[in-house]
Amino acid sequence: xxxxxxxxxxxxxxxxxxxxxxxxxxxxxxxxxxxxxxxxxxxxxxxxxxxxxxxxxxxxxxxxxxxxxxxxxxxxxxxxxxxxxxxxxxxxxxxxxxxxxxxxxxxxxxxxxxxxxxxxxxxxxxxxxxxxxxxxxxxxxxxxxxxxxxxxxxxxxxxxxxxxxxxxxxxxxxxxxxxxxxxxxxxxxxxxxxxxxxxxxxxxxxxxxxxxxxxxxxxxxxxxxxxxxxxxxxxxxxxxxxxxxxxxxxxxxxxxxxxxxxxxxxxxxxxxxxxxxxxxxxxxxxxxxxxxxx
Amino acid sequence: xxxxxxxxxxxxxxxxxxxxxxxxxxxxxxxxxxxxxxxxxxxxxxxxxxxxxxxxxxxxxxxxxxxxxxxxxxxxxxxxxxxxxxxxxxxxxxxxxxxxxxxxxxxxxxxxxxxxxxxxxxxxxxxxxxxxxxxxxxxxxxxxxxxxxxxxxxxxxxxxxxxxxxxxxxxxxxxxxxxxxxxxxxxxxxxxxxxxxxxxxxxxxxxxxxxxxxxxxxxxxxxxxxxxxxxxxxxxxxxxxxxxxxxxxxxxxxxxxxxxxxxxxxxxxxxxxxxxxxxxxxxxxxxxxxxxxxxxxxxxxxxxxxxxxxxxxxxxxxxxxxxxxxxxxxxxxxxxxxxxxxxxxxxxxxxxxxxxxx
Numbered sequence: 001x002x003x004x005x006x007x008x009x010x011x012x013x014x015x016x017x018x019x020x021x022x023x024x025x026x027x028x029x030x031x032x033x034x035x036x037x038x039x040x041x042x043x044x045x046x047x048x049x050x051x052x053x054x055x056x057x058x059x060x061x062x063x064x065x066x067x068x069x070x071x072x073x074x075x076x077x078x079x080x081x082x083x084x085x086x087x088x089x090x091x092x093x094x095x096x097x098x099x100x101x102x103x104x105x106x107x108x109x110x111x112x113x114x115x116x117x118x119x120x121x122x123x124x125x126x127x128x129x130x131x132x133x134x135x136x137x138x139x140x141x142x143x144x145x146x147x148x149x150x151x152x153x154x155x156x157x158x159x160x161x162x163x164x165x166x167x168x169x170x171x172x173x174x175x176x177x178x179x180x181x182x183x184x185x186x187x188x189x190x191x192x193x194x195x196x197x198x199x200x201x202x203x204x205x206x207x208x209x210x211x212x213x214x215x216x217x218x219x220x221x222x223x224x225x226x227x228x229x230x231x232x233x234x235x236x237x238x239x240x241x242x243x244x245x246x247x248x249x250x251x252x253x254x255x256x257x258x259x260x261x262x263x264x265x266x267x268x269x270x271x272x273x274x275x276x277x278x279x280x281x282x283x284x285x286x287x288x289x290x291x292x293x294x
Numbered sequence: 295x296x297x298x299x300x301x302x303x304x305x306x307x308x309x310x311x312x313x314x315x316x317x318x319x320x321x322x323x324x325x326x327x328x329x330x331x332x333x334x335x336x337x338x339x340x341x342x343x344x345x346x347x348x349x350x351x352x353x354x355x356x357x358x359x360x361x362x363x364x365x366x367x368x369x370x371x372x373x374x375x376x377x378x379x380x381x382x383x384x385x386x387x388x389x390x391x392x393x394x395x396x397x398x399x400x401x402x403x404x405x406x407x408x409x410x411x412x413x414x415x416x417x418x419x420x421x422x423x424x425x426x427x428x429x430x431x432x433x434x435x436x437x438x439x440x441x442x443x444x445x446x447x448x449x450x451x452x453x454x455x456x457x458x459x460x461x462x463x464x465x466x467x468x469x470x471x472x473x474x475x476x477x478x479x480x481x482x483x484x485x486x487x488x489x490x491x492x493x494x495x496x497x498x499x500x501x502x503x504x505x506x507x508x509x510x511x512x513x514x515x516x517x518x519x520x521x522x523x524x525x526x527x528x529x530x531x532x533x534x535x536x537x538x539x540x541x542x543x544x545x546x547x548x549x550x551x552x553x554x555x556x557x558x559x560x561x562x563x564x565x566x567x568x569x570x571x572x573x574x575x576x577x578x579x580x581x582x583x584x585x586x587x588x589x590x591x592x593x594x595x596x597x598x599x600x601x602x603x604x605x606x607x608x609x610x611x612x613x614x615x616x617x618x619x620x621x622x623x624x625x626x627x628x629x630x631x632x633x634x635x636x637x638x639x640x641x642x643x644x645x646x647x648x649x650x651x652x
Contacts, residue, residue: 096375097575098614100432109608110607112603219559219560226437275434278423279422
């Protein structure tokens with residue numbers, strides 16, 4: 001019994017931690033490079049998830065075919081959002097206001113659209129991998145293992161991409177000193193677009209992979225987004241490493257609270273933890289202040 | 295300035311900047327006229343066929359305008375991106391609802407505690423968050439919103455009412471009067487709250503506090519270097535804003551004899567945001583105008599149902615990006631150009647605080 005609870009808590013923590021990390025990765029990339037707090041991140045999440053659901057339920061294709069479709073649609077959505085609502089205000093005063101309001105407006109529109117197209121009922125997106133293992137009485141699904149592995153792999157991929165690829169170097173340059181990057185003939189606005197599209201793809205992927213756990217309804221993007229925001233602050237805004245570590249720390253913390261104190265305490269517990277964190281270390285675990293990011 | 299000039303000016307009160315002290319040039323006649331119209335209007339309206347409905351809409355307008363104004367006070371003027379507005383509204387609503395329903399208090403007594411608790415909640419959120427930069431405020435206030443939502447749904451039964459909120463809160467005890475009469479009294483209470491809130495917010499905006507917070511919004515470094523205590527100014531402003539938000543929440547609970555957990559829906563948030571953004575972010579009249587427009591459109595577009603939230607979100611996003619000033623400054627410009635008094639030659643510069651900015 002005791003063991004079961006412990007394993008339950010640890011497994012839940014790793015699973016949700018990796019997912020929060022995946023969501024937070026997209027947020028933190030966009031914040032680091034564009035200085036944009038993307039409140040439409042949760043909306044992009046459900047865009048990916050609903051697309052996958054639609055491909056599976058209407059086109060009767062396997063979920064493995066739906067996965068890339070969902071990711072591509074989510075990335076496209078993010079790209080369109082960039083072109084229509086973010087590019088016009090880049091570099092203008094009031095960028096913060098405009099993008100904050102625009103992204104929250106869009107996210108509510110997406111929820112409303114989802115409500116119109118797919119009614120408010122909970123949808124079930126089938127897991128990409130079926131089956132499960134049993135470990136001291138705790139069911140560990142293959143889908144869960146897949147999510148953890150994907151998330152870790154993506155962190156590695158994004159890290160390598162940022163460190164070694166030309167495009168990644170451009171992103172880092174833009175995030176460190178936009179004007180200097182522009183003088184080195186880095187296409188700043190296009191780089192922003194690339195970052196936002198990548199972040200959209202990550203959110204979409206998280207949406208497709210996660211929906212089997214959460215079920216899907218028009219407002220189910222909100223909670224993962226809040227969790228991702230919390231992870232992002234906890235790890236330090238704009239820090240990729242921070243997002244990974246904080247994702248697991250918060251996931252495991254929340255999972256332990258849930259298992260030992262009850263579900264109702266999970267969110268207040270996390271909230272309290274983050275407030276303590278902000279008092280002790282206002283820049284987050286790996287926050288590097290204002291000058292260097294990513 | 296030479297020394298004698300400074301000494302000479304000292305006894306007479308220095309000429310206040312007219313922009314900074316607008317109450318010096320506000321005509322009491324206009325304000326009195328509007329107030330009188332507000333007092334008489336319901337008596338005329340209830341004689342119409344759809345009059346009662348119009349009075350109900352006016353009551354809604356008053357309350358929404360109070361909430362939008364208080365939000366604009368901190369978002370538009372203060373540059374504090376707080377998304378806790380709906381949650382604070384709910385704190386006010388639940389406070390008075392629980393007191394009146396569970397403890398059987400008189401609603402007129404219990405509603406007094408709504409703004410108090412909302413202010414306390416605001417201080418509680420403000421203390422850890424307002425020291426931090428804008429982004430953190432967004433994150434933490436959104437988290438507070440979610441936290442309150444979850445608590446309202448899963449909290450103890452006297453709060454959650456089993457997940458639906460409070461459904462049987464007593465209304466205001468207005469004595470044994472007819473329906474029309476009752477509605478008119480409710481209207482007067484709403485109008486009273488609206489007038490007081492509007493007046494206080496107006497005075498706050500043009501007080502040293504308001505100027506300080508606008509300075510912080512426009513250039514934090516400079517304002518701080520001039521000795522403005524950033525944290526304290528923001529906290530006080532946040533508390534004022536929460537006070538009226540909570541009061542409006544309390545009123546709405548007794549007005550609709552209940553408060554449902556659906557107040558936390560994001561569509562409520564976008565309604566309020568639309569009022570500020572459409573009317574004019576960071577202008578005094580903007581949210582009031584916006585509240586009128588959104589409530590009016592709401593009735594006009596009731597036929598399109600779910601598409602409303604969709605359209606509203608996109609419209610808000612488009613305005614925020616392409617016309618961030620909103621409607622009020624535009625109307626103001628048209629008025630000044632064609633209908634207003636001749637501008638004084640002494641360079642009435644375009645001192646309108648520009649929207650947003652660092």
